[in-house]
Ligand SMILES: NC(=O)C1=CN([C@@H]2O[C@H](COP(=O)(O)OP(=O)(O)OC[C@H]3O[C@@H](n4cnc5c(N)ncnc54)[C@H](O)[C@@H]3O)[C@@H](O)[C@H]2O)C=CC1
C-alpha cells in the first residue's frame with residue numbers, strides 16, 4: 149500500500165497513538181458503528197461490540213480488520229476470508245485480568261461459606277489462554293483443578309491441568325467457563341449449559357461465566373435460580389447484551405457489564421497487538437513498545453490468611469462495586485429491595501446504560517508490579533509470584 153491508510157477505530161480503544169506512524173486514525177462509536185464512517189477507509193479496528201460482516205463491509209475499501217479482543221464471535225471470519233480481507237485479533241491480551249476476576253470470586257465465595265481452598269475442586273470449561281491463567285492461580289492457592297476441552301483432547305495436547313469430561317467438570321465445587329462462543333463444528337458451545345445440565349447443579353456450587361453469555365441458557369438459569377435450586381452464580385456476560393434481564397441480575401450473586409477483561413493492561417495490550425499485526429501487514433516498522441501505565445503500588449501489611457490475600461487483590465479491584473453499578477443501571481435498588489421498587493426502564497435505556505458503564509469504566513490495573521513489604525506466609529508465595537507481585541521484606 150503506497151498511500152497513508154485511513155484507520156477507523158472504536159472510540160473505546162486506548163493507546164491509539166501507537167498507530168500515528170501507520171496511518172490516519174479516526175474514531176467512531178462501536179455499537180452501532182456507522183457504515184458511512186468506513187468510506188475511504190482501508191483499516192477497521194473494532195472491539196467485541198461491533199458485528200463485522202458482509203453487511204458492514206461489502207462495497208467498502210476496508211482490507212484489514214483488527215479486533216482488540218480475545219473472542220472473535222462478533223466477526224464473520226468466513227466472509228473476511230472470502231473477501232480477501234486480512235484479520236487479526238489479540239489472543240491472550242486480557243487473560244490475566246479475567247483470571248484475577250475469577251480468583252477474587254472464588255476467594256470471596258470460599259470465605260463467605262467457610263470453604264477451605266485446599267478442599268475445593270474447580271472445573272474449567274475450556275483450557276485456552278484464560279483457562280490456563282485461571283488454573284495457574286487457583287492451583288497456586290491450593291485448589292484441585294480439572295478441565296474439559298474436547299478440541300485439545302482430540303489434538304492430543306499435553307496439558308499441565310488434567311483433562312476430564314464435561315460431566316466431571318460440572319460436578320466440581322466451582323465451575324468456570326472459558327470457551328469461545330461457537331454455534332457450529334464438532335463442539336459447539338452455544339447453550340453448552342442447557343436446562344438439563346443446569347438442573348444437575350446445586351446451591352452448594354459456584355458457577356462463573358466470563359466467556360460469552362449464550363454459553364449458558366439464561367432463561368433456564370433464571371428458572372433454577374428463582375426456584376432456589378441454582379448454583380451461586382457470577383455473570384460477567386449475558387445472553388442478549390447489551391440487555392441484562394433485571395430478574396436474572398437480581399437472582400445472581402454478582403453481576404458485571406462484560407468487564408472481566410477490562411484491566412488497563414489488558415486493553416492496551418489488545419491495541420498493541422493490533423498495531424504489531426497492522427505494521428506487519430503494511431510491511432512497515434511497528435516496533436514501539438507496549439505503553440506501560442501501572443503506577444507504583446505498595447502493600448505494607450502481611451499476607452498471612454486468605455482474607456489478607458483477598459484484601460490485597462481488592463486494592464486493584466472491588467467486584468461488588470461493578471455489581472452495584474450494574475444493578476443501578478438496570479433499575480434495581482441496592483441489594484435486598486423488593487420487586488415493587490424496581491424502576492421499569494425501557495430496553496433502549498438499559499442497553500444504553502450497559503454500554504455507558506463499559507465506556508466510562510474506571511481505571512483498573514492488574515496486580516502485577518504491586519510491591520509487598522509485609523511478611524508473606526509460604527502458602528501464598530506461589531500465587532503472589534504468579535500474579536507478578538514483587539515481595540520485598
Ligand atoms: N468477559 C471478558 O471480558 C472476556 C471474555 N473472553 C472470552 O473467553 C473466551 C476464551 O478465551 P481464551 O481462553 O483466551 O480463548 P482460547 O482460544 O485461548 O481458548 C479457548 C479454549 O476453549 C476450548 N474449547 C472450544 N470449544 C470447547 C468446548 N465445546 N468445550 C470445552 N472447551 C472448548 C478450545 O479448545 C480452547 O482450548 C474468549 O473466546 C472470549 O469469548 C475473553 C477475554 C475477556
Ligand SMILES: O=C(O)C(=O)[C@H](O)COP(=O)(O)O
Nearest residue numbers: 195196197217218219242409
Ligand atoms: O477480549 C474479549 O474477548 C472480550 O470479551 C473483551 O474483553 C470485551 O471487551 P470489548 O471488546 O467489548 O470492549
